[in-house]
Amino acid sequence: MxxxxxxxxxxxxxxxxxxxxxxxxxxxxxxxxxxxxxxxxxxxxxxxxxxxxxxxxxxxxxxxxxxxxxxxxxxxxxxxxxxxxxxxxxxxxxxxxxxxxxxxVDPLSPDALLASLSGDADVLVLSGIANHDNMGGLFRNAAAFGVGAVLLDAECCDPLYRKAIRVSVGGVLKTPYATLARGDDPVALLERHGFAPLALTPGGATTLAEVVPGRRNAVLLGAEGPGLAADLIARARGVRIDMAAGFDSLNVATTGGIVLHHLAAGRHRSTSSS
Amino acid sequence: MxxxxxxxxxxxxxxxxxxxxxxxxxxxxxxxxxxxxxxxxxxxxxxxxxxxxxxxxxxxxxxxxxxxxxxxxxxxxxxxxxxxxxxxxxxxxxxxxxxxxxxxVDPLSPDALLASLSGDADVLVLSGIANHDNMGGLFRNAAAFGVGAVLLDAECCDPLYRKAIRVSVGGVLKTPYATLARGDDPVALLERHGFAPLALTPGGATTLAEVVPGRRNAVLLGAEGPGLAADLIARARGVRIDMAAGFDSLNVATTGGIVLHHLAAGRHRSTSSS
Incomplete structure (x- = not known):
């Protein structure tokens, strides 16, 4: 006390x-x-x-x-x-x-963090998320849908910034995260740990609704506007969210929420039917 | 010019x-x-x-x-x-x-607005959304998923507030909306126009993933914290979004995005398979 x-x-x-x-x-x-x-x-x-x-x-x-x-x-x-x-x-x-x-205290490296996740798990990989509201919103959604880990690239803002923690409703303190060094290859890292990389991008060949979640999924999200780098998209499964004609615009944290819900709901369905 | x-x-x-x-x-x-x-x-x-x-x-x-x-x-x-x-x-x-x-110019009444929607349509019904960020986020998601109309109760803030328009990326100007008078019964109005009311609430009997979208759906959302009034929930189909244990918290605009994506994706599936 x-x-x-x-x-x-x-x-x-x-x-x-x-x-x-x-x-x-x-x-x-x-x-x-x-x-x-x-x-x-x-x-x-x-x-x-x-x-x-x-x-x-x-x-x-x-x-x-x-x-x-x-x-x-x-x-x-x-x-x-x-x-x-x-x-x-x-x-x-x-x-x-x-x-x-x-x-x-004692944050894990990206490699050690992914190694700590056994069995079914979803992870979120964020690229260039520089806005604290979006960072907080992404962590809130990660916590809500039980994401195992968040990986940040070197262009992301710090999730421990006051506003990001507040917007996350503490989700930043719930979901473990690690920061990639500049030049680290997230796709190679994910594949080494058995995570299937899904790159969210408007030009993705597959629509989210068609994605049948595997046991270990990695959701790659880039900042609104620039999006993910082409070389990341090329090495992942490109996934799009279909939207109304003339208004092709979703907030990145909302996109994360939609994808994570789809994965969590799909996993639940396959578990209960097995 | x-x-x-x-x-x-x-x-x-x-x-x-x-x-x-x-x-x-x-x-x-x-x-x-x-x-x-x-x-x-x-x-x-x-x-x-x-x-x-x-x-x-x-x-x-x-x-x-x-x-x-x-x-x-x-x-x-x-x-x-x-x-x-x-x-x-x-x-x-x-x-x-x-x-x-x-x-x-010449906004429609809630009744006239719903009457203007023929065929398949989703509408969003917002109760007590007083935060301009959330209002803007909800309209952005409504526009992205092609919602036919948004109904606001008398406790909602004005979507034409500068920040709400900005956060909506103009979605406020894309999706028609109408404001209910205090005491108006949204459920009766929705049913008169053939919309099935889905009330999003943590205690809902059905999980969102189980909802098979009908042709005309109304998504009812309340403010984070107080949520929807019990009498509204009682007269609608209660729908919940399953979340991780110990972190039962989603932003209301994100919730709207998740539900609208589920409805749009479900409709698309049933259209393409028919």
Missing amino acids: PTILPIHDADDPRIAAYRDIRERDLVGRQGLFVAEGRVVLAMLVAATGYRAESVLVAAHRLDSVGDLVAPLADDVPVYAAEQPVLDAIAGFPMHRGILAIGRR | PTILPIHDADDPRIAAYRDIRERDLVGRQGLFVAEGRVVLAMLVAATGYRAESVLVAAHRLDSVGDLVAPLADDVPVYAAEQPVLDAIAGFPMHRGILAIGRR
């Missing part, structure tokens, strides 16, 4: 990591990130591969977060500040009233 | 409707709205049920919008301003460089 430590001054050095969180980004600085709100804090406390470094709550919310922080180690400080002090720390009205600093 | 009118002064009364567009919202004021960017302007020019009142472009983009505005009537002014003047008008750096004021 962690100790509650009152904070009376926004300049208190103990809460420096929480200062002006909207204006800056902890990511890249020692693997730290900001988690906001009850749901995300609960995910952080429960997560494998992440550790809560500290928690900062509005004093009037202390009672309601007791259960949530109880599993934390004794040495994890839980700071409590009156709402005006909290607002002054965060740099904006912090209505949610619950913040935490998390740390990512 | 409209006439090009140069604007040299951000205070010019002719472009008053464009002033400080980020700070305010034209919606509700005489049915006017702001369209931003090339793609949305193209949708506005082509749209049924909408009229471009005027266009404002960065002078250096004039050449590139010529084709786009050519179909507009002669009396629709196309204002051109140098970038600094344009930024001063909009109140922020207007990188897109293309704005238009649109007007919605």
Whole structure:
């Protein structure tokens, strides 16, 4: 059970990591990130591969977060500040009233992460996803449909950016991910681990509805606009989503949700009929 | 072919409707709205049920919008301003460089709108969608999957809000919509027009993958959190999307995309096999 430590001054050095969180980004600085709100804090406390470094709550919310922080180690400080002090720390009205600093610990390499997935599994491979809303949305959908791992190429933004975590509703902390180095070959890696690569692209020869999911599927998605690189598409199975004439436009996170639902539903069907 | 009118002064009364567009919202004021960017302007020019009142472009983009505005009537002014003047008008750096004021004309009642849809059709019925991102995302998905109409209840936000139009990539201007009055009964209305109501809800008895689409389907979606009202669910077919244990959370626009894809793909299959 962690100790509650009152904070009376926004300049208190103990809460420096929480200062002006909207204006800056902890990511890249020692693997730290900001988690906001009850749901995300609960995910952080429960997560494998992440550790809560500290928690900062509005004093009037202390009672309601007791259960949530109880599993934390004794040495994890839980700071409590009156709402005006909290607002002054965060740099904006912090209505949610619950913040935490998390740390990512011992991330696996892409190879080790795929090796950790046995049996039936879907993975998501993201290329050039630079928008934090889309990144968060993709992780939310990955978590919702039980994706085993997400691989990011070197052009993707960091999923531990505050907004991406928030949009993911904590999904970033649920679904393990690994980042490919520039020049890594994702298709070779996937095939080595027995994942069939499906490249989502408007020119795909197969429509999604026709895809009968195998046991191990990899869904490759590129950014809206540029899409996936031609050499990736050429070495994967090209899959398209048929749309209405004159409006061939889906958000990339929505596309991910549609594909992952199709795979999950198809797997469920083949399981129940076997 | 409209006439090009140069604007040299951000205070010019002719472009008053464009002033400080980020700070305010034209919606509700005489049915006017702001369209931003090339793609949305193209949708506005082509749209049924909408009229471009005027266009404002960065002078250096004039050449590139010529084709786009050519179909507009002669009396629709196309204002051109140098970038600094344009930024001063909009109140922020207007990188897109293309704005238009649109007007919605002669919207149909919900009843007349459903009556206009003959044969196979899907409609979307939205309840309490108050977030402009979600509203825009839902219209983008509706347009992508060729939805015939969107019905909004009285608790929904206005889809013609600037951000909703932008997020929809112009889908708001593509898919016709109508707003129900408070107290209107959407289920009775849908059934009168032969639409089978599917209520998306985590407690639904049927999983989406089992739904065999009929010829006329209505997809009912409520806001994330509160969801649909119990009395609506009770009178519709309850449909759920199965998710991973411990993460039962999908964005409402993503949910709409998944359901509409399932219906469109199912219809296509039954058409091609008949």
